[in-house]
Amino acid sequence: MRHVAAMRWRTGGLLLAVVVIVALPCMITRGGSRRSLAAGERVTRSAEVQALVYRIADQTHDSESAIQHLLADDPYGHAEAVAQSAEKTVPGLLDELRHAAADNPPLEEMVEQLSAVENGRLALLNQAVQRYLQHDQAGAEQALRDAGSLFRVDEIANKIAASAQQTLLARREDATRQSDDSRLVLTLTAAAQLLMLMIVVIVSERQIGRRLRAEIRERQAVQRSQMILQAVREPIALLDDHLRTLLVNTAFSELYGVPEESRADYLDDIGQGAWADEVLQQRLQDVLLRDRELWDFELTQRTVDGAERHVVINARRLQQPDSEDPALLLTVSDVTARAMVEQQVKELNHQLEGKVAQISDVNRELEAFSYSVSHDLRAPLRHITAFAQKLETHLGEQIDDTARHYLGVIRDASHRMAQLIEDLLVFSRLGRGALRLQAVDMRALVQEVCMLAESEVPERRIIWTIEPLPIVVGDENMLRTVWQNLIGNAVKYTGQREVAHIDVSVRQDAAGDYEFTVADDGAGFDMRYLDKLFGVFQRLHKASEFPGNGIGLANVRRIVMRHGGHVRAEGQPGHGARFHFTLSAIDPPSSGEPT
CATH class of the missing domain: 1.20.1330 (f41 fragment of flagellin, N-terminal domain)
Structure with a gap:
């Protein structure tokens, strides 16, 4: 205008x-x-x-x-x-x-x-x-x-x-x-x-100069457009209202064997029948006649190199500036690699379904094993304990010290076996039970666990340092188990200190996740055995020095991993230990109810 x-x-x-x-x-x-x-x-x-x-x-x-x-x-x-x-x-x-x-x-x-x-x-x-x-x-x-x-x-x-x-x-x-x-x-x-003649001449010269500069800019713009069009690796073609080629880029020429300077080639004659699909022809005619854009029309074509390709075709109608007849802009996207990947994904999903079925069978076997452990193994232990008690009662005053010692060893071993079975069942349930996610106040939870741990050793002096802790989203009972094991270990392994120092802190890492730390100045451990620290029934100290079954840290690791975090530890013999675990910094639900 x-x-x-x-x-x-x-x-x-x-x-x-x-x-x-x-x-x-x-x-x-x-x-x-x-x-x-x-x-x-x-x-x-x-x-x-x-x-x-x-x-x-x-x-x-x-x-x-x-x-x-x-x-x-x-x-x-x-x-x-x-x-x-x-x-x-x-x-x-x-x-x-x-x-x-x-x-x-x-x-x-x-x-x-x-x-x-x-x-x-x-x-x-x-x-x-x-x-x-x-x-x-x-x-x-x-x-x-x-x-x-x-x-x-x-x-x-x-x-x-x-x-x-x-x-x-x-x-x-x-x-x-x-x-x-x-x-x-x-x-x-x-x-x-x-x-006036001078003015007309000057104005005409200026106008001619402007027109020449405009023509130069337009010619340069056209050349740049041509360069971009030819450099694009996506095949592009411009067709007339009879589906004859007006312009094709290099990618289209290479893929379908069309010379770039060719004109008026019918689309269905290009690429040795690659475009002869009747449904596609009808859809392209609809684009020209009714101005309906064609989006993501998938087609399998055999191109001039003899390879079958999965392509996605898009088309839209354009109005030519120098003609009243419309033109059709056609773009082709080669998605052969994506189709192969999708096929591989389908195959992997099929394999995964088989693996899931196998895991389900294994889980059922584990549940059956847990039931067997819970019922079949506990009954003989109860019998051993009960008959050892009856034998001691039956002997009465005739029992000597050696017999009494043997019977005590039998009862202690039975109790220890029962505790090991109980710990295995807890470890199994931690891996199979559903998470009940809710807002958990970590400071309140730590204070609760610290009070319980301190009440079990009233004769000891422990100095607690607890930083302000955030509210996180997680299973409250499982997170309580984490704190009980970590703080319980800190109290246990500082038992030889007259005054124990236990610190609980938190920081946010580069990803924004919370990293909680429990540090003590107790017995510590040798970093050479770090790979055994979180294994089931793995202990780095003698039971006579520090009691326990060696399954607590395994429970901690399983719970934290189920919450999407990880656990690590640092220690030095005689200079204490530091245990770290991470949790995602997710805003808790507004209602605070379990999800």
């Missing part, structure tokens, strides 16, 4: 320049010519007035002279005709004089006076001629004298000639001024024409 408005303004300016350069000088010249002609006509009329006055006077004097010759009896050959000529010619000359003086009212009045005097004088001259013809010499002479004395034509004629002379001079001066003015106007007009 802006370009059209600019074109209209430029056209209007050009028309105005043409008017100024051509039409205006023409009108000025015509006006000056008319004024010059009018001034010339007025000068000519003034000259005619003088000439007519002199002719009238001369004609009158000629008639009087001829009459005088007749009366003096000295006539010449045509004196009688000359004497009567004034009466015939002077009225016509007076009419011409009136016409010549019509544009000068004062002069016109004097002409009328001259006409009246001339008519009277002519009448007396005619009377003198008639009396002469009647041989009345005296009457003729008297009429001639009366004509000269009563009607003084020369005075009025001189006045008219003098007035006409003044008018002639004034009109000549006016004509001169008109001519000078015309020359000045023509000079100014020529200067204006030259200026």
Whole structure:
């Protein structure tokens, strides 16, 4: 729209320049010519007035002279005709004089006076001629004298000639001024024409320069577009309304064997029948006729290299700038690799389903094993404990110290076996039970566990350092088990310290997750055996030094891993240990209820 408005303004300016350069000088010249002609006509009329006055006077004097010759009896050959000529010619000359003086009212009045005097004088001259013809010499002479004395034509004629002379001079001066003015106007007009021509030339040069620069920019833009189009590795083609190629890029040419400079190739003839699919042809016709865009049409094609490719085709209708017929922009995406990956994913999913089924079978076997451990193994242990107690009662006072010691070992071993079974069942349930996620206040949980641990060793002195801890999302019972094991271990392994120091802290790592730490100054451990630390029934200290079954840290590791975190430890013999575990920093549900 802006370009059209600019074109209209430029056209209007050009028309105005043409008017100024051509039409205006023409009108000025015509006006000056008319004024010059009018001034010339007025000068000519003034000259005619003088000439007519002199002719009238001369004609009158000629008639009087001829009459005088007749009366003096000295006539010449045509004196009688000359004497009567004034009466015939002077009225016509007076009419011409009136016409010549019509544009000068004062002069016109004097002409009328001259006409009246001339008519009277002519009448007396005619009377003198008639009396002469009647041989009345005296009457003729008297009429001639009366004509000269009563009607003084020369005075009025001189006045008219003098007035006409003044008018002639004034009109000549006016004509001169008109001519000078015309020359000045023509000079100014020529200067204006030259200026307008210079302006038109300058503006035209600028416009041509702008147009050339615009054409250069447009040509460069087209070249860049062509470079981008040819550099794109996605096959692209531009088709006409009959599905014939107008333009293809390098990728399309390489994939379907179409020369880039080829034109008017039908799509279904390209690529050895790669585009002969009837459904695709119909969909492309719908895009052209109904302006429906084609999105992600999947097709399997055999290209010129003989390979089968899975492609995704997109198409949309475009309006060509130089034609009323629409065009079709066609893009092709080769998704063969993605299709192969999807096939592999399907196969892996099928394999995974088989593995899941196997794991389900294993889990059922584990549940059956847990049931067997829970019921079948506990019953013999109860029998061993019960019969050992009955045997001790049965022997009564007859039992000696050795027998009593043996029976005590049997009972302790039975209790220890029962505890090991219980710990295995707990470890198994931690891996199979569903998580009950909810908002957990870690500070309140730690304080609860610390109070319980301290109540079990009232004779010991423990200095606690507990930092402010956040609220996390997790299974409260399982997280309580984590703290019980870690804090319980810290209390247990600082048992040989008169004053134990146990610290509980938290920080956020680079990923934003919480890392909790339980540190103590107890017995510590050798880092060479770190890989055994979190194993089931793995212990780094003698049971006589520090009691336990060696399954607590295994439970900690399993619980933390089920919450998406990990566990690590640091230690040094005689200088304590530091246990770390991480949990995701997830905002708790607003209701605080289990999910």
